[in-house]
Amino acid sequence: MTETTPQEQLEKLRTALADLPRRRSQALPALHEVDHVYGFLDTAALEEVARWIHMPRAELFAVATSYTEFRWRPLAPDALRVCRGLSCRIAAGDAAPDGEDHECMFLCAAADRDPITVRGAGRLEDSLDASVFESARALVPGGESRVTVRRSAAHPQWRGWQATMQLSPSDALGLVQRAGLLGRGGAYFPVHLKWGGAVDASTRNGQPYLVANGEEGEPGTFKDRWLMESDPQRILEGIRIACYVLGAAHAFWYINGMADRSAAAAQSAIADAQAAGFLDGLTVEIRRGAGGYVCGEESVILESIEGRRAVPRLKPPYPTERGLWGRPTAINSVETLANLPDIFEYGPDWFREVGGESTPGTKLIQLSGAFRNRGVIELPLGIPVAKIIELAQPTEALAGVTMGGPSGGFLAPGHFDTPIAPGAMDGHGALLGAGGIIGIPQSFGIERALQVWADYNANESCGKCTPCREGSGRMAEALADGNWADVEALIPLITAGSLCGLGQMAANPVTSARHQFGGSIL
Ligand code: SF4
Structure with missing residues (x-):
């Protein structure tokens, strides 16, 4: 095999860059091109990028260094x-x-x-x-089959979109309100309120954008990848419907930088939908993240699309008021969007047939850890955690489960009767979040799981605010030392003094573990 010379690599990069518009918002796409050509961020190549997108070299380096997935030297061939x-x-x-x-x-x-x-x-x-x-990417048996039915194969005509077009945008918004759809990304905010806010702000701040969030950077989650790989047309149809209601002409489909199969499936779905005429008048642009838990924070996604550092924005203004380039921007998870086609095809009453009165529909749950049945399972919101554990089949006695990842908490076996619904676990300091459930066996123990989450939160701090940057690291050290006095002192400082959810919720696993397991872990 012949080696590629530096000049050949540079020519390859120049060819790739030639397809990109010459502006700052192309910083991340251009950095990904460097990563694809070189396998790492070659500094000479970055200078070429800075020239191409008219961005000061120092600023481009500042952006590149804030995304933790990029590497700065090549991996060994046998790494x-x-x-x-x-x-x-x-x-x-x-x-x-x-x-x-x-x-x-x-x-x-x-x-x-x-x-x-x-x-x-x-x-x-x-x-x-x-x-x-x-x-x-296994699908665990025993669940519902709503968003996990491959809809595009059975319904190539985008019937949900066809039904949407029979309604005015405001009537379509009313239908989403009657369905009671809540966002599935972790916050469970009513979708009609988010969209209504963006539509309202459009009279002041211009035409809205939509961002379909497929960043999925929380350990223990993989349902967005499952959806994007297995049925990207369902998500794309949801994007089309959302843009119609919002009056948006441009959507960004933001996909995790490691999720190459998701991105390839999304690209192919867009090409097919364009060929079928489903995307007439709408641009859907794929953007890739580049790592870091904080990249899932919605304002970081906006910064990333604009070509800026992976650091959260101050809020307010919220994205629905002023998001991308100051325009109203609705950010919905791909799971949320995947629910829309069937809501419009079968109606809000059909959607409400499963789930709770105030939490209708299903949720994609991800099972990993000490379970025999691991993978994605679709279940009605409101079902008790105990039912999920029964379907998952623990491989050994559980000390508990994690709920909501490193920003969430734990659930002890004595609380497995708690329903999976937003807010239902608040009393135990746990969160449904994105729906990742990890079984913690007694042989592993809650203390070790707690330490893993604390170390993770410390490593993932973007460093913008001192309580999170310094405090999360010190809390991880104090936990490792069993210094509970320091842990106690740090919790309110980190929680109250941090700018974004990563810092504000970094102590959640500690407070949840103490609440549920009390003296057994102190
Ligand atoms: S809370 Fe942490 S992750 Fe969030 S902005 Fe501050 S330092 Fe960054």
Whole structure:
């Protein structure tokens, strides 16, 4: 095999850059082109990018260094990457092979007796063993079949969109309100209120944008990847419907930087829909994240699309008032959008047939850790956690489960009768969040899980505010030392003094564990 010369690499990069508009908002797409051509961010190549997009070199470097997924030197051809996410640690304990540690590879359901490892310097998903990928995307039996039915194959005519077009945008908004659809990204905010706010703000601040959020950067979650890989047309139809209601002519589909299969499926779905005429008058542009838990924070997504550092914005103004380039912007998770086609085809009453009165519909739950049945399962909101555990089949006695990832908390077996619904777990300090549930076996223990989350939150702080940057690291150290006096002192400082949800919720696992397990972990 012949080596590519530096000049050939540069020419390849120039060819790729030639397709990108010459402006700052192309910073992330251009950095990804460098990463694809070189396998890392070559500094000479970055100078080429800075020239191309007319961005000061120092500023481009400042942007690039804020995205933790980019690497600054090449991986060795035989490099071993090792997932050190909580699900993999449960599978392997401390017996992980030497290699480059990854916080999470989002293949949690495939972690069985060993952590997930990837050999080679290629793109992560390209380098995976096929059987690992199949296990990682398993559908757990026993759930509902609403958004997990591959709709596009059975309904190539986008019937939900056809039904939407029979309504005025305001009547379509009213239909979403009657359905009672809540956002599925973790906040469970009523979709009609978010959209209504953006429509209202459009009279002051211009035409709205839509962002379909497929960033999914929380360990223990992988349902957005499942949806994007298996039925991107369903999401795209939801994007089309949302843009109609909002009056948006431009949507961004924001996809995690590691999720290459999701991005390829989305690109192909867009091409098919354009060919069928479904996207006439609407531009849907794919953008890729580049790592960091904070990249899932909605204002960081906006910064990233505009070509800025991965640091949250001060709020207010909220994105629905002033989002992308100062215009109203509705940000909805891809799971939320995937619910829309059937709501419009079958009606709000059909949607409300399952789930709770104030929390209708289903939720995609992701199961990993000490369960025999790991993967994605679609279940009605309101179902008790105990029913999910029964379907998941623990492999051994559970100490508890994590709910809501590193910003959430734990649920002890004595509280498994709690329903999965937004707010239902507040009394236990846990969150439904994005729906990731990790089974913690007694042999692993809550204390170790707590330490994994604390270390994770400390590593993922973007560093903008001192209480989060310094406090989360010190809290992780204090936990490791068993210094509960310091932990207690740090909790209110970090919670009250942090700008975004990552810092504000970094102490949640600690308070939840203390509330539920009390003296047993002190
Ligand atoms: S709370 Fe943490 S992650 Fe959020 S802006 Fe502050 S330092 Fe960054």
